[in-house]
Amino acid sequence: MGKLFYGTMTGNTAAVAEAIQAALADLIDEVRCIDRAKADDLRACDLLILGGSTWGDGELTDDWADFMPQLDQIDFNGKTVALFGVGDQVSYTYNFVSAMKLLYDKVKERGARVIADKISVAGFEFAHSESVVDGAFVGLVIDEMNEAELTQARIESWAQTVRQEAAVAIA
Numbered sequence: 001m002g003k004l005f006y007g008t009m010t011g012n013t014a015a016v017a018e019a020i021q022a023a024l025a026d027l028i029d030e031v032r033c034i035d036r037a038k039a040d041d042l043r044a045c046d047l048l049i050l051g052g053s054t055w056g057d058g059e060l061t062d063d064w065a066d067f068m069p070q071l072d073q074i075d076f077n078g079k080t081v082a083l084f085g086v087g088d089q090v091s092y093t094y095n096f097v098s099a100m101k102l103l104y105d106k107v108k109e110r111g112a113r114v115i116a117d118k119i120s121v122a123g124f125e126f127a128h129s130e131s132v133v134d135g136a137f138v139g140l141v142i143d144e145m146n147e148a149e150l151t152q153a154r155i156e157s158w159a160q161t162v163r164q165e166a167a168v169a170i171a
Contacts (some may be wrong), residue, residue, distance in 0.1 A: 001029035002047030002166075006084075007036055007064035012144045013053050019152065020049060020084060020140075023159035027166060034040075035063035039070040040126045047166055048112075049104050051084035052138065058098030058130055066108065076112035082162045083139030084115065087124040090146050096126035104131070105140040115165035116140065116158055123150070129170050 002024075006017040014033065021031045027047060034052070042048060052061050059065065085100030108114060119137040123127075131138050140158040142151050 002027050002049065002080075003030045003032065003041065003045045004049040004051075005032055005034045006050070007034045007061035009053065009055065009061045009063075011117075013051065013061075016084065016086050016142050016144065016151065016155075017051065019155050020051075020159070023155050024049070027080075027163065029095040030069030032065045033042060033063060037067065039073050042071075042074055046079055048079060048081045049084065049162075050081060050107070051166070052103075053086040053097060054092065054095055054097050054099035056095075058095040060099045060102055061073065061134050062141065064099070064103070068102075071106050071110065074110060076107050076110040079107075079112050080166055081107045081112040081114050081168075082116045084142065085131060085137075086142045086144060087129075087140060088145040089124055089143050093125075093127040094126070096129040096131075097137070098128075098130035100137075101133075102139075102141050104133075116161040119158065119161075 006013050017031050046136045085097035087097035089096045149159045
């Protein structure tokens, strides 16, 4: 089974993380804020879901920023990682979910196979996001501030992609 680790400053991301775990209960057996994790917790998993919100000019939450040096101690070769970001496309249109790309770059650098990383930007209105690579988001994107009514459907759709791609990656 896999684990989901998230960063949060207001609690919105915790609720999204719980909804993701519920949609992927067959794959994810634990959800934990990254401020209560150690590098060994991530090392022990073959399947990880990592996520959080974006702050300021595209930064990670404080808990993820504090944990980032520990990611440098983890060999992600053989690990499968899916990412999610929570953002506000109206108030932060120039940095919408940009922090997700920081996690993406780090786990890729450390050898992870990232799955569910070609998520359509359709349905979102924003000026810029670092998390758009080759025209698609590098993970699930949720805007609880402006489109909370779409959250569950977005999670369910992404969960199907994670499930399919994880089956191939872990086989």
